[in-house]
Amino acid sequence: MKFEIKKMKKSKLNIPLQMLFTISLCFVLQACGENKKDKTTEKPEVATNEDKDGFTTIFDGKTLEGWEGDPTYWSVKNGNLTGEVTPETLLKNNTFIIWQGGQPDDFELKLDVKIAETGNSGINYRSEQIDTIPHALRGYQADIDGKNTYTGQNYEERKRTTLAYRGEKVIIHSQDNPEEAGSLRANVQKNCWQSREVVASLGESDSLKTKINSEDWNKIHLIVKGNRLQHYVNGVLMSDVTDDDAINRKSSGYLGVQVHVGPPMTVEYRNIRLKNL
Structure with missing residues (x-):
């Protein structure tokens, strides 16, 4: 046991x-x-400045790296891309600071802008540079001004002039007369392109103006795809252009922002983000 x-x-x-x-x-x-x-x-983790919606930041908020313009008028202040005209630096020609990262074709652009009451500016896209004038662009523009008279409209800088006023949905037709098809001056009256048809209303211009902040930040959103160009301000569609003018339209080009000839002014841009479509 x-x-x-x-x-x-x-x-x-x-x-x-x-x-x-x-x-x-x-x-x-x-x-x-x-x-x-x-x-x-x-x-390994790869650093990227692309957000969850596919937008890439193209202004770093610290320097003018990747942008080209006249430093007399353009600088970075308080983290904002700032265009400023003083009594000592009045302009003879509109001047731009131009993004050097490419010539987008189909894209979405989002940014914030604040402009003084006396200011006049705009966002150019699908534009070409003018050789004879430094830092000048010719092409489509999302118009912006301090009095919000033009903010939201589609104006073509140095070309066909006004394509759509605020509140308009427009089709730009090809010109019937082949001899005048490439003549810009012959088809402009009262600073407005004549070969255009307003096909719908997006709202009364004065009513849409109430959606735009005066001397404060506004959110701009451009959707540019094919020959359709849409300008939004604070989430509201302000103008909508379908450009069927095969001779004068552009399918790609430079992107830039403007300070305009006129009285002293300040315009500020921030949160500039681009998404290629």
């Missing part, structure tokens, strides 16, 4: 120890394998 008891105790002691050693060894080997696998398959 005593012998059997000792044997049982010895047996109970030895078997669990062997099992424990075997189980522990398996866990160690498995853990080592998993750690080795994790290290070999882990992908």
Whole structure:
């Protein structure tokens, strides 16, 4: 009886120890394998300035890196891309600061803008540079002014002039007379392109004006796809152009923002984000 008891105790002691050693060894080997696998398959993190909606920030809020303009008029102040005209620096020609990151074709652009009451500015896109005038652009423009007379409309700088006033949905037709198809002056009256048709109303201009903040920040959203150009301010569609003028329209080009000839003024831009479509 005593012998059997000792044997049982010895047996109970030895078997669990062997099992424990075997189980522990398996866990160690498995853990080592998993750690080795994790290290070999882990992908390095890549820094990006693209947000969850696919927009990429194109102004860093600190420098003018990636932009080209006359430093007399353009600088970074309080984190904003600032255009300023003083009594000592009055302009003879409109001047732009131009993004150097490409010539977008189909895209969405979002930004915030604040402009003084005396100010006149705009966002040019699908534009071409003018060789004879420094920092000048010719092309589509989302108009912006301090009195909000023109803010939201589609104005083509140095070209076909007004394509759509605020509150208009417009189709720009090809000109019937081939001889005048490329003549800009012949088809402009009262600073407005004549080969256009207003096909719908987006609202009365004065009513839409109440949606725009005066001398405060406004959110601009441009959707440019194919030959359709939509300008939104604070989430409200202000103008909508379908450009069927195959001779004069542009499908890609430079992007830039403007300070306009006129009295001293200040305009500020921030949160400038671009998404290619």
